[in-house]
Amino acid sequence: MSVTIAIEIRPARRADASRLAALHGAPGSGPTAGEMSTFHESAVADFVVAARGDEILGACRFIAGSGRCANILLPRLKEWDEALAARLLRAAAAHVNWRSGARLIQVLIEPQAPTTIIAALGQAGLEQLALLSYLRRPVRPEERHAPVPPNLAWRRYWRLRHSQFARTIMATYEESLDCPGLMGLRTVDDAITTHKNTGLFTPRAWHLAMADGEPVGVVLLNNVQGRGDVIYLGVVPAARHRGIGQVLVMRAVRDAAAMGLPQIGLAVDVANTPAMRLYEKTGFQETRRRLAYFVPASRLDELSVP
Numbered sequence: 001m002s003v004t005i006a007i008e009i010r011p012a013r014r015a016d017a018s019r020l021a022a023l024h025g026a027p028g029s030g031p032t033a034g035e036m037s038t039f040h041e042s043a044v045a046d047f048v049v050a051a052r053g054d055e056i057l058g059a060c061r062f063i064a065g066s067g068r069c070a071n072i073l074l075p076r077l078k079e080w081d082e083a084l085a086a087r088l089l090r091a092a093a094a095h096v097n098w099r100s101g102a103r104l105i106q107v108l109i110e111p112q113a114p115t116t117i118i119a120a121l122g123q124a125g126l127e128q129l130a131l132l133s134y135l136r137r138p139v140r141p142e143e144r145h146a147p148v149p150p151n152l153a154w155r156r157y158w159r160l161r162h163s164q165f166a167r168t169i170m171a172t173y174e175e176s177l178d179c180p181g182l183m184g185l186r187t188v189d190d191a192i193t194t195h196k197n198t199g200l201f202t203p204r205a206w207h208l209a210m211a212d213g214e215p216v217g218v219v220l221l222n223n224v225q226g227r228g229d230v231i232y233l234g235v236v237p238a239a240r241h242r243g244i245g246q247v248l249v250m251r252a253v254r255d256a257a258a259m260g261l262p263q264i265g266l267a268v269d270v271a272n273t274p275a276m277r278l279y280e281k282t283g284f285q286e287t288r289r290r291l292a293y294f295v296p297a298s299r300l301d302e303l304s305v306p
Helices: 014-025 041-046 082-100 115-123 141-145 159-172 188-196 244-258 273-281
Strands: 008-011 047-052 055-064 069-072 104-109 127-138 153-156 206-211 214-224 227-235 263-269 285-294
Touching: 008 082, 014 041, 014 047, 014 055, 041 047, 041 055, 047 082, 055 082, 069 082, 082 104, 082 115, 104 115, 141 244, 153 159, 159 188, 159 206, 159 214, 159 227, 188 227, 206 244, 214 244, 227 244, 244 263, 244 273, 263 273
Parallel strands: 069 104, 227 263
Antiparallel strands: 008 047, 047 055, 055 069, 104 285, 127 263, 127 285, 153 206, 206 214, 214 227
């Protein structure tokens, strides 16, 4: 009489390293082929696996980031199984939430991803957050002298202005069209921590725009792999529809030019039509789109480590 061995979802162990490497190196048999990042033995602790006895049937990697955010890579399976992929995704989310306190837990996929992947994400309890557009434009050296309106003053970030930056960023979230599902997931200080750790933190290119002594907008630019990256830009509700957004974009371009960076880029929710129009108007062109899925706030408390 044969005995069926149940599939266990558990954290990867050091003894699993060679089997994880073999799983990563094997030809892809399902729609997730190639989605695992390059395997390193030191990263074993960042995997959950589907195991049947000593056999590893699949694995899923989670990567904890700063500011209580995390990314999950799509699972790699020996044979594609939607239900098993969903179990791995759910376990990865639970472990990164438990281990690092992550609250913004997301998975990024290509827009043309097979429906089987979409179904596994849904079965795991993840929801679509946004279709993200990645935009870039060249930066010319002479743009370091681009004019800015004389009626605006600028305040750079430093630690004694942190609270003012935080309050302004929080104000720009109100009625924002950019990834509204993120509201309430993390604190504004969590978000700022993530911004500081995106590429090379460049406080001289973090600005508040001031009008009549009050902040009306904020733009944060960092050096990310030799390119300027607008990691956040927002306008407070009372100052919207007055051209402040365009001024903030050009402030970032000016700073990128002053830093000698040849390009500037950003990511934006495609559903944020005004922002898409603004970036097109200021010379940005789309280079890529990706779908972002996330664990919504209502399901964070349901995560449990298996």
